[in-house]
Amino acid sequence: MTASEVAATLRDLKPRFLEGLARPALETIVAAATQRRFMAHSILTNQGQPATHLFVLLSGRARSFHMTQAGQVTLMHWLPAGEMFGGMSLLTRPSGYLVSTEAVRNSYALVWDRATIRSLAERHPRLLENALAIVSDYMNAYLAMHVSLTCHTARQRLAEVLVNLASGIGHRVPGGVELHIGNEDLATSANVTPFTASRLLSEWQRAGMVTKSRGKVVLRDPEQLLLHQI
Secondary structure (H helix, E strand, C coil): CCHHHHHHHHHHHCCHHHCCCCHHHHHHHHHCCEEEEECCCCEEECCCCECCEEEEEEECEEEEEEECCCCCEEEEEEEECCCEECHHHHCCCCCECCCEEEECCCEEEEEEEHHHHHHHHHHCCHHHHHHHHHHHHHHHHHHHHHHHHHHCCHHHHHHHHHHHHHHHCCEEECCEEEECCCHHHHHHHHCCCHHHHHHHHHHHHHCCCEEEECCEEEECCHHHHHHCCC
16 A cells, blocks of 8 residues: 555544554554565464564454464454554563454554554553553453353344444445354354354344354344344
């Protein structure tokens, strides 16, 4: 992308990591980044490897996941265009990435190496404030997830996952809000079996609350779907 195209994309996306910066500071920070393209299914960060880079997605979509010692994958967070990840690179003490990040679609990102982004954060403290605000949002999400796992039924958890994803990575279509996600990913996110996820989706489809096809779900009315599970 040209500098003007990047600037236009950032105006549309309004990345939280770059909020509140004066135009000269923003231009300096963006100019210090490397533009990189990632193919779908490529790994952008590896869990446990040194946190050497920070990313802001300009286009596409990614997801973060954690792998247990037994090889079980737990989905942690979906990342639409505009999201930042790789924040461990901002820490004073060299650290490793807590999770892996995979491009779900062909994606384009601004990438800063650790030395560069730490130098920029020293000169522009708003970057650190924004990063802390993003971490706070993640903590709130994980708190809600923990409460859901301990207090809510399988159908409530799956409905909550669908509604949260609709607000994060969904996009409006004539029939409602469309999500490009498969049953296995939904099941992992809601801590249910793929069979349970498929059964509940079929039930909700018969009730007219969702429409599902391979790798895709359309929520007719996300709020109503959630209310019907209480």
